[in-house]
């Protein structure tokens with residue numbers, strides 16, 4: 001699949017690495033292809049992967065991933081050009097309170113700003129290290145996936161499974177409120193005696 005990863009940092013670089021190893025065609029859409037993060041991501045993913053402009057990445061890709069700070073999302077989406085019908089994976093977390101007029105659930109704002117595209121939330125509740133190594137004590141860590149468009153969600157479930165994570169359909173975008181809570185809880189525990197080497201998951205009998 002042709003995937004444009006917007007942002008080549010911890011999350012973008014990790015997804016690019018594991019998906020390129022699975023044979024997906026990856027480009028990083030970045031503001032500066034020469035930045036330290038862009039160069040590191042390119043080094044790790046191999047010679048077939050390129051860092052291009054945001055608009056070039058969007059034109060190339062069937063699926064786009066937002067792997068940039070939430071604060072940059074609103075100004076970045078218009079720079080992607082025509083995103084009608086594309087699947088956009090929102091991996092961001094907003095830790096600041098909503099600005100005036102914004103939703104309590106940040107992905108609902110992303111879906112509004114990216115009108116015409118199919119926004120799917122994924123990868124937001126796990127540390128980037130887990131994307132590179134998703135197995136804890138023999139169990140694949142879950143990534144909870146929410147979206148409105150069934151076909152787009154199926155695509156993201158499949159791409160998430162390709163990383164080795166346990167891809168869990170967690171319902172519509174409204175349910176992302178619970179995921180945002182999980183992300184906050186993860187950070188609280190990590191900062192109060194925990195470590196980054198931990199993850200929430202779904203255990204089944």
Ligand SMILES: NC(=O)c1ccc[n+]([C@@H]2O[C@H](COP(=O)([O-])OP(=O)(O)OC[C@H]3O[C@@H](n4cnc5c(N)ncnc54)[C@H](OP(=O)(O)O)[C@@H]3O)[C@@H](O)[C@H]2O)c1
Nearest residue numbers: 007008009010011035037067068069070072092093127128
């Ligand atoms: N880190 C985690 O474990 C984790 C887990 C789950 C979700 N997330 C979420 O994933 C997103 C990315 O996190 P990260 O840890 O990967 O961040 P990061 O390592 O700091 O990388 C951020 C990327 O975004 C780009 N960027 C920064 N500001 C930008 C702007 N104004 N416009 C366009 N691009 C910009 C950076 O480009 P430059 O190289 O030019 O600076 C870089 O490529 C965040 O929303 C975060 O909340 C992170």
